[in-house]
Amino acid sequence: MMAATLFATFEPKRQGAIISFLDNNSTNFDGLSELENLVKRIGPPKWPWTIDAALAARGNAIFERDSAEGGCGGCHGIEDGEQRFPFVKTWRTPVENVGT
Ligand code: HEC
Incomplete structure (x- = not known):
C-alpha cells in the first residue's frame, strides 16, 4: 500500500x-x-445481524417514496448517469443544496 x-x-x-x-x-x-x-x-458495509424482512420492507417503502414525501431514493438511489467515456458507466449524482 x-x-x-x-x-x-x-x-x-x-x-x-x-x-x-x-x-x-x-x-x-x-x-x-x-x-x-x-x-x-x-x-457498502454488510448488516452484521439477521435482517428482519418485515422491517426491511417498511424501510424500503420509505426509501421508494418521492423526496417531497420524505423518501430517499431520489438522491441515494443508484441510476446510470451521462455517458462520458466509451464503455465506462457513470452514476447520476444530483447536485442540490440539502442544507447540511
Ligand atoms: C435531497 C437529497 C437527499 C434525500 C432525499 C436524502 N438524502 Fe441522505 N444525504 C444526501 C446528501 C447530499 C448526503 C451527504 C450530506 C453531507 O455529507 O453533508 C446525505 C447523507 C446521508 C447519510 C450519511 C451517509 C454517510 O456516509 O455519512 C445517510 C445515512 C443518509 N443520507 C440517509 C438518508 C435517508 C435514510 C434518507 C430518506 C429517509 C435520505 N438520506 C434522503 C442527500 C439526500
Whole structure:
C-alpha cells in the first residue's frame, strides 16, 4: 500500500482558452488512483445481524417514496448517469443544496 498524502498544491492556470490543471499540481496521482480503485471494490458495509424482512420492507417503502414525501431514493438511489467515456458507466449524482 502506497502512502497517501491528504494535501496537495493545486493551482490551475488559465492559458488563453485552456485551463491547465497540471500547472503547479503536487497531487499524488498514483495514490489517488489506488484509493479510487479501492473505493470501487469496497462496496457498502454488510448488516452484521439477521435482517428482519418485515422491517426491511417498511424501510424500503420509505426509501421508494418521492423526496417531497420524505423518501430517499431520489438522491441515494443508484441510476446510470451521462455517458462520458466509451464503455465506462457513470452514476447520476444530483447536485442540490440539502442544507447540511
Ligand atoms: C435531497 C437529497 C437527499 C434525500 C432525499 C436524502 N438524502 Fe441522505 N444525504 C444526501 C446528501 C447530499 C448526503 C451527504 C450530506 C453531507 O455529507 O453533508 C446525505 C447523507 C446521508 C447519510 C450519511 C451517509 C454517510 O456516509 O455519512 C445517510 C445515512 C443518509 N443520507 C440517509 C438518508 C435517508 C435514510 C434518507 C430518506 C429517509 C435520505 N438520506 C434522503 C442527500 C439526500
